[in-house]
Amino acid sequence: MDITELTVHELQGKLKNKELTITQINEAYVNRIKEKEPEVQAFITELTDQGMKQAKQIQNKIDNGEKVGDLAGIPIGIKDIICTKGVKTTCASKMLENFIAPYDATVMEKINAEEMIDLGKLNMDEFAMGGSTEYSYFKKTRNPWDLSRVPGGSSGGSAAAVSANMVPWALGTDTGGSIRQPAALCGVVGLKPTYGLVSRYGLVAFASSLDQVGVFTKDVQDCAILLNVIAGHDEKDTTSVDVGSKDYTKSLQKDIKGLRIGVPKEFYGEGINPEVKSCLETAIAKYKEMGAEVEEFSLDIAKYALATYYIIACAEASSNLGRYDGIRYTYRSPEAKTLKEIYKKSRSEAFGAEVKRRIILGTYVLSSGYYDAYYKKAQQVRTLVMNEFNKAFEKYDVIITPTSPTTAFKLGSKSNNPMEMYLADICTVSVNIAGLPGISVPCGVDSEGMPIGMQIIGNKFCEETIIKTAYAYEQETKFREKYKPTFKK
């Protein structure tokens, strides 16, 4: 038995039967990291030593008959944009290369309260800006299914680490698709919750009105378990919503008879790879077979979502990233002599090209004389996008689209063409614009063996519905039993 192949709920079963110990589990993962990290490059900061210590402490507790929680001692990986007290949080930027947060993000407090073990901080595109994890200052993460390809992004480290079995699950963040797209490209499950379901306190802001913390897991059941841990209202985040406490594992049901599925034709047209399209069509046929009612419809407004997204996200980013000014916890250019030089040189030297591009774009759309034409208009379109989705959800329980227009692409193939890279978000951004929950589940592979993801979108705070829809499909198709990453070079 390879421990690292198991899902968390499987590990829990084996812990209960005393087939496994916490120490064994963590040892297995630490060894797996040692073995695979040189190839995959998913970690910015490894916490394996400290993780093993914690594992032994928890094992001791168990051996002494102390009661511990269901998730105590289960390892996890954390995207390096979520603040962890006493451990570096770099956002994959030279700017925050040495930043150690003096506090824990609310989601980390929840993870720690469960006594889960953080095995490391995971790689990403700098400040979560990108779709391939190539824009990390530190390293380029590889796709475990083919090491010459990208894992997607921005949470590429999280997706690759779960896919390569270096952690059983991980936290990521999603502003325009940064969980769902890499989950699709790496053949794992990725959930972006409704805006407001999970606290953003301690998530380093990229675009405040779009950012959400979410999960990467091996299967849908684990996804429900981890969502139970991180969801919930937080007084420290006034945009978080109190929807009462829910148990998402109750949604793990196979019966989807009568489920109304909407299929927006705009997501199956131009720009979508034919193999991806046909894979999705097969999946939708499967749903029909299982008793769902499927209907094609038009979500015409979606074509404006990408432009809207880049205006709003960049505008907010240009303001959010102002605090990295070379004055306090950031990089400061050793050359700088005057205040202006501290700003100019520090920011010029420590931000990567993509981050600068977005700051400049965002500054432009907010500047006087352009605000009405860009930012204000984008907010108006945003309202229209929300309205269109609201209308759709009067008719459908879920909307199904591809997660990404293509499967994982080769490293370097898009990193010098920002526009092409932005198009990688075309299927996911409208979900953030409308603040909806979305899950990506693997639904097949292309002719080169690269995984394809299916995106299931739900109405606000209807995570139960998309979890149920994803679970039923997963149980029926058993992707994990058929396909595995090959670490092909």
Add this chain to the structure above:
Amino acid sequence: MAREDYEVVMGLEVHAELSTKTKIFCSCPTKFGAKPNTQVCPICMAMPGTLPTLNEKVVEYAVKAGLATNCEISRNSKNDRKNYFYPDLPKAYQISQYDKPLCEHGYIEIETSKGKKKIGITRIHIEEDAGKLDHDDLGGGALVDLNRAGVPLIEIVSEPDFRSIEEVDSYLKKLKSILEYIEVSDCKMQEGSYRADVNTSIRPIGSQKLGTRTEMKNMNSFRSITRALEYEIGRQVEVLDNGGTVEQETRKWDEVSGKTFSMRDKENAEDYRYFPEPDLVAIKLSEEYIENIRKTLPEMPESRKQRYLNDYKLSEKDAGIITSSKYLSDLFEKAGEICGNYKAVNNWIISDISRILNETEMDPIEIPFDAKQLAKLVMLIDKGTISSSIGKKVLVELFKNPRDPEEIIKEKGWIQISDEGAIKDVVLKIIEANPQSVADYKGGKERALGFLVGQAMKETKGKANPQMLNKMFVEELKK
């Protein structure tokens, strides 16, 4: 043209720090004067990942200020970000309000030598204060102190309704007293918790078009504002008279030279890129909420003034001075109630206390003694324990080291001599020493009596009861 040929047009933006216990977006204390960076947390230090939560007291205080200045209160308001770089602004944006302020369209009535006038309030909005830079003289650098970062402010923007410096002065004092009355700000000008940006322009009398304005920022003394305006108006008249044009710019007032200087940093070109703060939800206020705040508004200065005129028969002028400050007014009422002699308390406040405040540039709120001690002073004089001239000395002592006036006079040996025997000894001694004056008095020169009483007071170091002295001299000189 002469200065009289121009009309001055001025507008004010007043920043007042709200006296909430905690900051506007975190729970750090707001106390003034703590050691640098001891009243900070990850939120007000703008650590990555932190988020603001709006202090509800700030909204309440701002609504109170709006109601007290006859504003309409917005049921739907929001916060916006004002983006700019400066080391005292750790987030590189200030959370303020842009197009939906909490309060709008109000007014304040002021009084000047020309009578009453309404000054329009354009808006009142809430925002956070920035930190402070301490310039380090030794290292030549600057140090950032973030204790003040996130202290809540209201910005009160007036219409350009001012036509004289007197109006500006009167408005600033009136507004200050209103904020003190409703207890939303302590308005300590020396600590910078009440400061004004002054916009000034001039135009030929009769012209409808506004002239180009200059702005002087962060003025925090009434005297400086008056002086700066005197200078700036004169400067603008001179520029125009010499055929020049006034440039729209920020000018700095220099206290020492008594001049204003151009800042020349093209601040006006700054684009703040305002946009709605995505980290905070909209501020929605119910009718009930606003009405409940309205109910908590205290008695305002006009109403107190009227009461003083009717109940205590104060003069219009005295009542105006006392009610101009909530602190003075409270002092008057409390001390009057304890000693029962409102008239005497009034006299102390109007004459000696006001003079000392003026001389030391002290704010009434900084008066170190309390109403009980002032009342005691009045009572000691009323009872004849001390004379009013000793009373003045006691007051000076109260300012220096406030304590029970009875203790002060005991300690200093200032108790009035009212013992008949003792007074008689002094009178006889003075009569004996001044035969000429005695002869003068007996010869019909009434004024000589005053001289003799004066000598006796000198002899007793002012402690002799003056009425008794007078009476005794008259009796003795008749003999």
